[in-house]
Amino acid sequence: MKAVVSSPKRTVDLRAINRQSVLRCLYFSGPMSRQELSNRTTLSAATITNVIADLLRDEFVFESGQVESDGGRPRTILAVNSRYGCFVGVDVGETHIQLDLFDLTLQRQRTVRQMAVPQQMTPDEYADQISAGLNELVPPGDPVSGSILGMGIGLPGVVERGEEQQVSSPLWNWRSVPFGDMLKARIPLPIHLDNGAKAMTLAETWFGAGRGKKDIITVLVGTGIGSGIVSGGELFRGPTNSAGEFGHTLILLNGRRCRCGNWGCLEAYAGAPGIITTLREIAPHSPLLETNRSRDQVSIIDNIVRGAAEHNPEALQTLQLTTNYLAASFTNLVNLFNPELIVLGGWVGLQIGQAILPALRESLNRHALPLSRSATQIEMSQLGQTAVCMGAACLPLEQFLSGKTSSRHKRKVKA
Numbered sequence: 161m162k163a164v165v166s167s168p169k170r171t172v173d174l175r176a177i178n179r180q181s182v183l184r185c186l187y188f189s190g191p192m193s194r195q196e197l198s199n200r201t202t203l204s205a206a207t208i209t210n211v212i213a214d215l216l217r218d219e220f221v222f223e224s225g226q227v228e229s230d231g232g233r234p235r236t237i238l239a240v241n242s243r244y245g246c247f248v249g250v251d252v253g254e255t256h257i258q259l260d261l262f263d264l265t266l267q268r269q270r271t272v273r274q275m276a277v278p279q280q281m282t283p284d285e286y287a288d289q290i291s292a293g294l295n296e297l298v299p300p301g302d303p304v305s306g307s308i309l310g311m312g313i314g315l316p317g318v319v320e321r322g323e324e325q326q327v328s329s330p331l332w333n334w335r336s337v338p339f340g341d342m343l344k345a346r347i348p349l350p351i352h353l354d355n356g357a358k359a360m361t362l363a364e365t366w367f368g369a370g371r372g373k374k375d376i377i378t379v380l381v382g383t384g385i386g387s388g389i390v391s392g393g394e395l396f397r398g399p400t401n402s403a404g405e406f407g408h409t410l411i412l413l414n415g416r417r418c419r420c421g422n423w424g425c426l427e428a429y430a431g432a433p434g435i436i437t438t439l440r441e442i443a444p445h446s447p448l449l450e451t452n453r454s455r456d457q458v459s460i461i462d463n464i465v466r467g468a469a470e471h472n473p474e475a476l477q478t479l480q481l482t483t484n485y486l487a488a489s490f491t492n493l494v495n496l497f498n499p500e501l502i503v504l505g506g507w508v509g510l511q512i513g514q515a516i517l518p519a520l521r522e523s524l525n526r527h528a529l530p531l532s533r534s535a536t537q538i539e540m541s542q543l544g545q546t547a548v549c550m551g552a553a554c555l556p557l558e559q560f561l562s563g564k565t566s567s568r569h570k571r572k573v574k575a
């Protein structure tokens with residue numbers, strides 16, 4: 161017997177949908193005239209006139225100038241009002257916490273970077289440090305404080321998509337920690353959490369190397385390794401929002417012990433501690449392993465990159481092996497997903513990228529399927545150290561562009 165499935169009646173708010181598409185068009189492709197908006201959105205001239213009247217009244221957009229038109233009256237150019245409000249993006253990494261303040265067009269205005277000692281910090285201490293960081297970034301009473309539309313936070317863990325925004329991170333021994341609620345108890349702003357690599361992928365897709373592309377993969381190499389996979393223009397999340405855990409894909413059965421509890425994960429070879437283990441296996445007493453101890457991982461990776469530039473054989477061999485591990489895994493990505501672009505970022509990715517990229521590309525030429533490889537570019541992140549913060553700020557930006565930013569937080573910035 162056939163089941164009869166009736167679709168629920170939905171109220172479609174056409175006005176809101178039109179407003180969204182005009183705002184997005186102006187945001188990502190503007191400034192432009194009403195006529196160009198009409199051409200690009202395929203909305204009628206009358207609809208554009210009405211929507212723009214609303215957006216001008218709400219001060220989301222402003223008239224930025226005029227251009228000559230063919231034979232007719234000059235056309236008014238419209239632009240998004242970058243002073244309407246701002247966003248805070250936070251990168252909670254395994255060696256640092258960085259907070260950036262962005263204007264509406266995601267131009268960075270201020271930054272605060274603090275070192276973190278993850279193994280010694282509880283979720284409450286993390287929430288306290290983020291709250292203290294926000295006070296340093298935007299001190300109470302600062303004129304900007306009333307205009308923050310929202311705060312996005314990228315974390316090295318899995319963020320469940322429910323209201324509570326629970327975070328699980330086996331590396332920190334966090335199991336469904338209600339971190340979103342813990343932050344809301346301290347910070348009176350709309351809070352949005354996501355995995356750091358997924359956040360970085362949003363930034364690369366909207367503002368970085370992936371702009372205009374529909375099939376891209378962002379790989380974040382730091383202490384751990386994560387990725388964000390965009391297929392057909394959509395970020396691939398999976399039912400538990402844990403897709404893209406690239407660092408825990410296997411490259412060697414029964415290989416090195418990984419922090420996730422398994423053996424042979426990519427992260428155990430090509431994350432910062434993995435690279436340092438490789439160097440230690442090659443040369444247990446290498447002077448490259450000596451640091452001032454304040455920022456161990458960062459200094460040793462820096463020593464290796466500088467050593468390789470000076471033709472130190474231990475450093476060169478360490479980077480060669482790291483390139484091999486990444487090349488094997490990138491080959492799997494190319495063959496599985498057929499991406500147009502793979503973006504390499506994260507603090508280790510940025511440090512070693514220039515040194516390994518030619519050999520990485522060459523190795524992919526040899527090992528990936530030729531047809532897939534021919535369509536894939538491998539590039540460094542253009543957004544550098546701010547990529548995760550910027551991606552985190554994309555979370556409240558997405559809400560703003562969807563018209564979901566609450567009126568409580570719609571206050572104009574005083575120029």
Ligand SMILES: [Zn+2]
Pocket residue numbers: 407408418419420421422425427
């Ligand atoms: Zn693992």
